[in-house]
Amino acid sequence: MAIWSIETPIEDKFRKKLCAGDSISLSGVIYTARDAAHKSLVEALKSGQSLPFDIKGQTIYYMGPTPARPGQVIGSCGPTTSGRMDAFTPALLAAGLGAMIGKGERSAEVKEAIKKQRAVYFVTYGGAGALLAKTVRKAEMVAYPELGAEAIMRLEVEDFPVIVANDMHGGDLFAQQIPKYRRK
Amino acid sequence: MINLDVKEVTQAVARLCQKSNFELGEDVLEALKKARERESSPIGKEALDRLLENALLAKAESLPLCQDCGVAVVFLDIGQDVHFSGGDLYAAVTEGVREGYKEGYLRKSMVTHPFSGRLNTGDNTPPVIHTEIVPGDKLKIGFMPKGGGAENMSRLVMLKPGAGEQGIIDAVTSAVKEAGGNPCPPLIIGLGIGGTAEKAMITAKRALLRPAGWPGSDPETAELERKVLEAVNKLGIGPLGMGGAVTALAVHAESRPCHFASLPLAINLQCHSARHAEVVL
Numbered sequence: 001m002a003i004w005s006i007e008t009p010i011e012d013k014f015r016k017k018l019c020a021g022d023s024i025s026l027s028g029v030i031y032t033a034r035d036a037a038h039k040s041l042v043e044a045l046k047s048g049q050s051l052p053f054d055i056k057g058q059t060i061y062y063m064g065p066t067p068a069r070p071g072q073v074i075g076s077c078g079p080t081t082s083g084r085m086d087a088f089t090p091a092l093l094a095a096g097l098g099a100m101i102g103k104g105e106r107s108a109e110v111k112e113a114i115k116k117q118r119a120v121y122f123v124t125y126g127g128a129g130a131l132l133a134k135t136v137r138k139a140e141m142v143a144y145p146e147l148g149a150e151a152i153m154r155l156e157v158e159d160f161p162v163i164v165a166n167d168m169h170g171g172d173l174f175a176q177q178i179p180k181y182r183r184k
Numbered sequence: 185m186i187n188l189d190v191k192e193v194t195q196a197v198a199r200l201c202q203k204s205n206f207e208l209g210e211d212v213l214e215a216l217k218k219a220r221e222r223e224s225s226p227i228g229k230e231a232l233d234r235l236l237e238n239a240l241l242a243k244a245e246s247l248p249l250c251q252d253c254g255v256a257v258v259f260l261d262i263g264q265d266v267h268f269s270g271g272d273l274y275a276a277v278t279e280g281v282r283e284g285y286k287e288g289y290l291r292k293s294m295v296t297h298p299f300s301g302r303l304n305t306g307d308n309t310p311p312v313i314h315t316e317i318v319p320g321d322k323l324k325i326g327f328m329p330k331g332g333g334a335e336n337m338s339r340l341v342m343l344k345p346g347a348g349e350q351g352i353i354d355a356v357t358s359a360v361k362e363a364g365g366n367p368c369p370p371l372i373i374g375l376g377i378g379g380t381a382e383k384a385m386i387t388a389k390r391a392l393l394r395p396a397g398w399p400g401s402d403p404e405t406a407e408l409e410r411k412v413l414e415a416v417n418k419l420g421i422g423p424l425g426m427g428g429a430v431t432a433l434a435v436h437a438e439s440r441p442c443h444f445a446s447l448p449l450a451i452n453l454q455c456h457s458a459r460h461a462e463v464v465l
Contacts, residue, residue, distance in 0.1 A: 064291065064293075066248045066253060069289045076242075076248040076249070076291075078251050080332075126455075127250045127457040128234050129251040130241045130242040130247040131234060131237055133247065149292065150304075161234075163426065174427070177428075179420060181224065181225055181422055
């Protein structure tokens, strides 16, 4: 298990070094998108429209924040369940998406697509939304403002803590860790 | 007969929305600290440390513990000698939710229709309100912001009576295993056993209002809670599903009489951010 500090968007030469279980501190730009935004993004791809941001090599964070109080950059901002995005994820990976941040396990199809497209899936701390808010330096609206908390936002983060869950070599945090603690 | 102005209900609900989203109960904090002592996985320990740190920060800065400020689930235990004046009781509760979520900068997660349109209602209404009539002249309001991730992993199983205690243990273990990290373990597992399908579900939800780790009301149910907890904590799912010894903090079960052909089992999972607050008016 390695501990790294990495800039986003993550270059392929760094992405390929990431292994399930590594603790990573991310800094740079990430985009938020959850259920409704994923549906809109994939519909745009299917109808040949351009996406509201250039997705190549970028990182999507499955998150919908609480509203910022006056003077705050963002409200609480922890991850949502990634599995709900599974149906849309292979299409986004094929369009160039490089990394995803969420919580919980992914489907077999998504894990395959991660290998094929040389991407990475990170998990972060579910239910630690107040703590994670402290790593966000800037937040701006990118698309679908009508979706409220589900809109796509561009975040600039500093030392955002994640753990590699699925790497491009087939490594799987859950498959590695859970059996270690299983008891008869 | 006691008269209660519904404006008081609105104010109380608005306060509960905020308190429950900013402050984790001492009982839950204690349970998380004990889990941290018991946890053997390094990743699990780190996760629990961050969750405890998050709780301190949320309370100190009035920040929501979690970005998912939930469906507003409201429990009204109404004394039969209470008379409400000044308007519609349910409208007053709804107004309290509207005010509480706005003033507290809480996330509004409710959509208008489950499968068509799904437009955000903009103020986290309507709440889900459960009413019970109880003896006395007080109104007890319980408030639970219930997150979508954990609620999605709920389950109703109509077991055969012959399944018995082991059938219950197996069904819960299988639900928790399949849920994995999605409901944000370590969990509090609410179980409603017996009654009818709908009574079992509400019983499971209400069991989550107990202080973390308080045993069920009869000795057989309390013993079952211990067995389920032991079985679930053998799964290895651990904090946030990243592997570990602590998958659940507690099991809260309630048993009720049921039809001789039935053994309803409702499973309502509560994430580690087990938020609820109560007030008596």
